[in-house]
Amino acid sequence: MTSERERAYHHGDLRRVILDAALDVIATNGPGALSLRDLARRAGVSHAAPAHHFKDRTGLLTAVAAEGYALFADALAGAPDLRERGVAYVRFAATHPAHFRVMFQPDLHRTDDPDLLAARARATEALREGVADLPPAGRGEDDRLAGVAAWSLAHGFATLLLSGALTDAMEGRDPEEAFRSLAGLIFTAEGRGGG
Missing domain, CATH: 1.10.357.10 (Tetracycline Repressor, domain 2)
Incomplete structure (x- = not known):
């Protein structure tokens, strides 16, 4: 079954998916816990994909x-x-x-x-x-x-x-x-x- 985040990514909104995942991490664990690699894993995309939209952390x-x-x-x-x-x-x-x-x-x-x-x-x-x-x-x-x-x-x-x-x-x-x-x-x- 395809997750909502994967569907959003495949519809061209990876930037929003990554931002939402980042907001979840920050709200739960603070900004220090933020990792582009972890966000890519959560979104089901390659570890380089978030860098395409944000360059770096x-x-x-x-x-x-x-x-x-x-x-x-x-x-x-x-x-x-x-x-x-x-x-x-x-x-x-x-x-x-x-x-x-x-x-x-x-x-x-x-x-x-x-x-x-x-x-x-x-x-x-x-x-x-x-x-x-x-x-x-x-x-x-x-x-x-x-x-x-x-x-x-x-x-x-x-x-x-x-x-x-x-x-x-x-x-x-x-x-x-x-x-x-x-x-x-x-x-x-x-x-x-x-x-």
């Missing part, structure tokens, strides 16, 4: 990061304000943990890749728009520093959530609602914006 991780940033930018773009962009950030990390792990480890990918740069710029712009929507009292004197504060809050929460470090502190609360409450402590509607 770094190329594959670059593709994962670029795809992650594109998905991330899309997720952020639909959020109406800074707080909800933070919620979208946390939701993205929870639903795309493999992408998230690779995106923020620049030593894993080619940081000068044009697709990666374009996708990262879209995501950065979506975050900056959230900060720009804050009233002046919420931004303080430095928009860039306000952006770093908002990013640190969302990224820190998402990273702690993925690592399992928040399990006890959350006491069964929905992570998105917990983040909304946390963001409200820092970016209040009265003085510092956010919803």
Whole structure:
């Protein structure tokens, strides 16, 4: 019987098959466990086939990061304000943990890749728009520093959530609602914006 991955390969989508297999490995065992030879075995193709699409392991991780940033930018773009962009950030990390792990480890990918740069710029712009929507009292004197504060809050929460470090502190609360409450402590509607 032919596996779904083999069918996808024979229909010309080996690149997607390899990316999906890589995401599975990264989500389960982390990016350090990634091997093009293992991915080729999983896809039922020659060990040289993944190199045709990604050149090497770094190329594959670059593709994962670029795809992650594109998905991330899309997720952020639909959020109406800074707080909800933070919620979208946390939701993205929870639903795309493999992408998230690779995106923020620049030593894993080619940081000068044009697709990666374009996708990262879209995501950065979506975050900056959230900060720009804050009233002046919420931004303080430095928009860039306000952006770093908002990013640190969302990224820190998402990273702690993925690592399992928040399990006890959350006491069964929905992570998105917990983040909304946390963001409200820092970016209040009265003085510092956010919803």
